[in-house]
Amino acid sequence: MMAGQPVIILKEGTERNTxxxxxxxxxxxxxxxxxxxxxxxxxxxxxxxxxxSLGDMVITNDGATILEELDVEHPAAKLIIQVSxxxxxxxxxxxxxxxxLAGELLRLGGELLEKKVxxxxxxxxxxxxxxxxxxxxxxxxxxxDEPKKEKDILIxxxxxxxxxxxxxxxxxxxxxxxxxxxxxVLEERxxxxxxxxxxxxxxxxxxxxxxxxxxxxxxVLDKEILHPDMPRKIENAKIALINRNLEIEKTEFDAEIRxxxxxxxxxxxxQEEKMIREMVDKIAETGANVVICQKGIDDxxxxxxxxxxxxxxxxxxxxxxxxxxxxxxxRIVSNLEDLTADDLGEAGLIRAEKIGDDHYVFVEECxxxxxxxxxxxxxxxYTTDEAERAFVDAxxxxxDVLEDKAYLPGGGAPEAELAVKLEEFANKLSGKEGLAAxxxxxxxxxxxxxxAENAGFDPIExxxxxxxxxxxxxxxxxxxxxxxxxxxxxEIGVIEPLRVKKQAIKSASEAAEMILRxxxxxxxxxxxxxxxxxxxxxxxxxxxxxxxxxxxxxxPGMM
Ligand code: ADP
Ligand code: MG
Numbered sequence: 001m002m003a004g005q006p007v008i009i010l011k012e013g014t015e016r017n018t019x020x021x022x023x024x025x026x027x028x029x030x031x032x033x034x035x036x037x038x039x040x041x042x043x044x045x046x047x048x049x050x051x052x053s054l055g056d057m058v059i060t061n062d063g064a065t066i067l068e069e070l071d072v073e074h075p076a077a078k079l080i081i082q083v084s085x086x087x088x089x090x091x092x093x094x095x096x097x098x099x100x101l102a103g104e105l106l107r108l109g110g111e112l113l114e115k116k117v118x119x120x121x122x123x124x125x126x127x128x129x130x131x132x133x134x135x136x137x138x139x140x141x142x143x144x145d146e147p148k149k150e151k152d153i154l155i156x157x158x159x160x161x162x163x164x165x166x167x168x169x170x171x172x173x174x175x176x177x178x179x180x181x182x183x184x185v186l187e188e189r190x191x192x193x194x195x196x197x198x199x200x201x202x203x204x205x206x207x208x209x210x211x212x213x214x215x216x217x218x219x220v221l222d223k224e225i226l227h228p229d230m231p232r233k234i235e236n237a238k239i240a241l242i243n244r245n246l247e248i249e250k251t252e253f254d255a256e257i258r259x260x261x262x263x264x265x266x267x268x269x270x271q272e273e274k275m276i277r278e279m280v281d282k283i284a285e286t287g288a289n290v291v292i293c294q295k296g297i298d299d300x301x302x303x304x305x306x307x308x309x310x311x312x313x314x315x316x317x318x319x320x321x322x323x324x325x326x327x328x329x330x331r332i333v334s335n336l337e338d339l340t341a342d343d344l345g346e347a348g349l350i351r352a353e354k355i356g357d358d359h360y361v362f363v364e365e366c367x368x369x370x371x372x373x374x375x376x377x378x379x380x381x382y383t384t385d386e387a388e389r390a391f392v393d394a395x396x397x398x399x400d401v402l403e404d405k406a407y408l409p410g411g412g413a414p415e416a417e418l419a420v421k422l423e424e425f426a427n428k429l430s431g432k433e434g435l436a437a438x439x440x441x442x443x444x445x446x447x448x449x450x451x452a453e454n455a456g457f458d459p460i461e462x463x464x465x466x467x468x469x470x471x472x473x474x475x476x477x478x479x480x481x482x483x484x485x486x487x488x489x490x491e492i493g494v495i496e497p498l499r500v501k502k503q504a505i506k507s508a509s510e511a512a513e514m515i516l517r518x519x520x521x522x523x524x525x526x527x528x529x530x531x532x533x534x535x536x537x538x539x540x541x542x543x544x545x546x547x548x549x550x551x552x553x554x555x556p557g558m559m
Contacts, residue, residue, distance in 0.1 A: 018519065023119070026076035026515045027110045033072070033080045034103020037063050041096045041447070043163035044455035044481050059382060061166060062389050063096030064088035076515050083511040087503060092396020093161050093496070094504035097447060098511075101504065104446040105512035108439040113516075117432050123513045125436020128429065129422050130509035133440075134502055136421045137414060140475055141406040141498040142490065147193070148186060148402065154179045156493040157401050158394040160410050163494075165390040170210040174387065177215050177374055178394035182402060184217065184372045195399040201323055201373040202391065204384040207356045212377040213387070218347070218364035219327050220373040221320055223313045225352045225361065226297060229306035232352045237311075237363075239345040240288040241325055243334040246279060246314075247298035248272050273300060279336055280304040286341045290350055294321050294332070311350065313361055324363065327371030400497035409489030410496045411478025412448025412466060418505075419444045420470045440509070448479055455481035462486065 017025055039046050040061040047061040058069060067081045080102055084095040109122050144150050158175035165171075185199040203220055225232060259265050280301060283291060291297070291305060291312040305312045316324075325332050330345025348365025374391060378384040401407050408414050419441050426437035445463055452462040462479050465486045469477040478489040489495065 020113070022519050023113060023516065024110065026074075026518055027106045029074040029077040030080045030106045030511075030515055031103045033067070033070075033077045034100050036070075037066055037096055038100055038450055039454060040066065041100060041164070042451040042454050042481055044451075045096075045164055046454070047166055058385070059166070060386060060389065061164060062393070063099060065389060067095070067099070076518075079515060080511055083507045087507055091400055091497070091500045091503045093393050093400075094500040097501075098504040098508045100446055100450060101443060101508035102511045104443040105440065105508060106515060108443050109436075109512060109516050112435060112439060117435060119516045119519065121432035122436040122439075123516055125426075125429065125433040126440050126509050126513055126516075128433065129425065129437040129440035130505060132422060132425050132437075133418050133505050133509075136418055137408065137498060137502050137505070138406075140414065140417055141408050142495075144401075144405050144407070147405050148183055148188075151179060151183075153407070153495070154182070154398050154401065156495050157397050157407060157497060160494050160496055161393050161397045162390055165393065166386055170213070170387070173211055173213060174391055174394055177213060178391055178398050180215050181372050181374055182395050182398040184215075185370050186402060187370070193402050193405075195402050197392070197395055197399060199323070199326070199370055199372070200395065201320070201371075202388055203373055203375045204381075204388060205355060205358065205375055205377050206380060206384060208377045208379075210376070210378045210383060210387055214375055216362060216364065216373045216375060217369060217371075218362060218366050218373065219320065219323055219371050220375060221292075221313060221316060221361045221363070222358060223316060223361050224359035226312045226314060227302040227306040230302075230311045231309060232311075234289055234311055234350045235348065237290045237347045237350040238286075238288050238341075239290045239292060239324070239328050239330050239347060239350075239363075240283055240286065240339060240343065241292050241294075241321055241328075241330045241332045241345065242283075242336070242339075243294040243321065243332050244336070245295045245297075246276075246291075246293060246301040247296060248275060276300045277304055280308060280310075282336050282339065284308045284310065286339055286344060288344050292316055292321070292324060294318060323371060327363065327366040327368050329367040397497050397500065400499040404497065404499050406498040407495045408498050408501050409476040409478055410494040411480060411489045412451050413470075413476055413478030413489050414501050415444040415447040416463075416466045416470045416478065417475055420467060444505075451479055451481055455479075455484070457481075457484050 040048065040063060045061050047059055048066050049057055049059050051057045058065065060066060064084050064087070067084045070081070072078055072081060080099055083102060084099050087095045087098045105126065112122050113119065144153060147154065155175050158178045159171055162171045162175055181200045182195050185197070186193060186195050201219060203222065257268070259268065289310055291310055293312065293314045294316055295314065297305070297312055297314040302312060321332055324330065324345065328345025328347050331343040333339045333343050346367040347363050350361065350363050353360050353362060376384050376387045376391060378387050422441035422444070423438060426434050426441055429437050448466050449459040449463050452459040466477065466479060469486060474488070476488045476490045477486055478494065480487055480492055480494070
């Protein structure tokens with residue numbers, strides 16, 4: 001009955017992309033992202049300079065950082081960026097690898113689509129290959145029983161991650177700092193190790209060189225001791241952590257006090273002084289000789305504290321208060337009435353130190369020795385920022401290995417091994433799924449090839465050598481990008497956490513599967529207003545392949 005009458009569901013003019021077009025479009029966007037960061041992979045990768053519209057810049061070769069800074073519009077490209085972000089968050093490394101791999105999985109997936117293999121088959125083939133890859137990596141990994149005793153291995157793990165950072169001249173130092181910091185915050189229960197990186201406080205300090213960076217066992221606050229009469233150094237510190245103002249609280253509304261005779265003025269001031277004095281007495285009674293306050297401490301309170309020989313610091317960040325509580329065993333108190341000797345924390349030594357023009361307070365020999373601070377020095381904010389990113393990467397991979405007790409060779413060895421083993425696996429699968437699994441195996445070759453290419457070697461030649469070695473069962477063989485040799489990576493100390501590689505492959509595969517499954521892109525109403533139509537890569541001139549992504553704007557609803 002309805003024949004011939006079109007039923008209109010979408011508003012006229014709605015942008016819509018269906019079937020092949022939609023798939024092609026998404027694949028191209030994801031590949032553009034992968035292409036953009038390809039040249040940063042590995043120790044010989046290049047840096048990127050990211051410049052925003054205000055002229056602020058970041059120089060980095062950290063995949064996650066680059067992608068985070070990119071102002072990307074295309075939904076599929078955004079999806080890929082999500083992958084790198086979560087890779088960075090969960091395991092701390094392998095972001096570039098994950099994105100390049102996702103791009104390659106999509107490129108080869110696209111070729112299969114062209115050959116009329118349905119997306120469903122590609123997706124299920126990729127899924128199977130990806131699961132098999134996890135098993136192969138587990139089998140391939142080297143195990144360590146007591147990782148905390150294998151400092152050597154941990155340093156190599158950190159150094160491998162740092163190879164591709166622009167802090168190479170301070171590599172050894174940062175690797176050592178990361179290992180020492182990770183071991184300091186390590187907790188072990190029933191043989192299970194956890195390393196909570198949040199327990200490591202990072203303090204950047206400009207001036208001097210990166211090589212002056214150091215690890216302090218304890219917490220360092222970039223604060224000054226309040227009053228010149230207060231002690232600069234206290235041994236056996238008893239610390240009160242206070243979360244309220246040490247002053248007479250002002251009323252919320254304006255109050256006017258009329259005083260007619262001078263005696264009352266004095267009485268009024270005396271009263272205020274009495275209240276402050278009582279506060280300080282209350283603190284002193286508990287035996288505290290250090291007061292660390294999250295809020296303000298007024299002049300009068302400072303004066304009384306100094307008279308009692310109590311050291312005081314004010315306006316300390318909440319996150320530092322929490323770290324101090326953990327490190328010293330103190331309880332943060334907001335009502336002075338409640339403060340007792342039990343609430344005080346302990347530290348063997350608290351001292352003030354001036355570094356350059358800045359004042360610091362060092363809280364050392366804490367009751368709980370697990371609290372550490374890493375002070376990163378560097379000529380400029382760019383250096384210390386990049387040093388912090390490098391340090392976080394290094395400590396993350398050290399954590400991964402401490403917790404999992406397993407590592408893999410680097411230099412493309414796991415990818416080459418997977419390429420060989422997954423091809424055998426694919427041959428056992430039927431028809432189209434098998435084709436997809438084969439594509440998956442092939443996609444992994446992009447990593448060793450890119451490493452070779454970025455280091456200036458012939459990618460095909462190196463890959464052929466690598467694949468043939470793995471075909472002969474040489475599992476740990478990879479490409480040494482500094483010499484071009486195809487050698488055992490564990491022997492030259494290029495090793496990485498098992499967790500990083502497993503996660504990179506898993507998330508790359510999941511992203512590719514998700515994108516391949518989409519066959520319809522519909523622009524829907526935006527909740528944050530239409531930003532559409534702008535070229536995504538504004539200001540990113542020179543990053544090939546990013547052009548032409550602008551036209552897909554206006555679809556933020558897809559995310
Ligand atoms: P990602 O963001 O994926 O970690 P990187 O730019 O950090 O990317 O590069 C990591 C790759 O570099 C890994 O495959 C790692 O094994 C490799 N790599 C690191 N050091 C070396 C080396 N000396 N020789 C060969 N490959 C190396
Ligand atoms: Mg890395």
